[in-house]
Amino acid sequence: MKVLAIDPGYGRCGIAVVEKENGKEILIYSSCVETPATSEFPERLAIVADECARLLREYKPGALVLEKLYITKNQKTAMRVAEVRGALISAAARAGVPISEYTPSEVKAAVTGNGRADKHAVTKILHALVKIEKEIKHDDEYDAIAIAVTHLARVRH
């Protein structure tokens, strides 16, 4: 079971491909896609969507897993992030890949057992749970890895 997990964003977007083999999660790929703040929103969205489409082709994951966020302080940002999510959902639907979504507190609870865990606690547990053989440079990558782990813990293999 291999999943492509994305923490959607149009400025920075965390991406991870995680595989579960014999009960152990292995990080296959991770990155943080950054888009130029000087570009128009549709261009930034297209950069993220194209990268998602490329990874769907390259890794052929069994699921696309996204973080969903319904309630937020900044309504306009939330809408833009939802638009990015829609572009990713569309790319996965086109590739015939099923989509699952989890809220931030579902992710924290699944990884640490505590829906209000801080970033440091999540990162520490991820290194214990997942075989990570590369240096992780961006927090957004950890976010994506956590989303992948959440899904892999929930589904039957």
Next chain:
Amino acid sequence: MKVLAIDPGYGRCGIAVVEKENGKEILIYSSCVETPATSEFPERLAIVADECARLLREYKPGALVLEKLYITKNQKTAMRVAEVRGALISAAARAGVPISEYTPSEVKAAVTGNGRADKHAVTKILHALVKIEKEIKHDDEYDAIAIAVTHLARVRH
């Protein structure tokens, strides 16, 4: 100047292609895409996005024009509609077609001069402004025509 205007939705989605020729708007195409309520959201989103991609190829519009909605009572529905918008923006960006967005009150104000005009007033004025030679079956089509008219009134030709 030809535009593809869409009133985004995942249950019903109004679509119109309107062309401005010698100062007169002509309705080239309109439809209301309906998706099965029994389908999963990603499938419904893909139906709408694929239809948008098809119309971009067929009519080669100079712009994709969307209604944007930031504030609403139902946050979850608003997010789902934003996701549809993102899939459409992604399709247009992929086709190299620029995107414009207008709020419902901008559309009403542009068409009727009154940001709080009712549906009946908007429909009546649309028939005066636009050459419409087909029977319009769905209100959603009028919404899309109004969005197109708003954009055509704003841009220089």
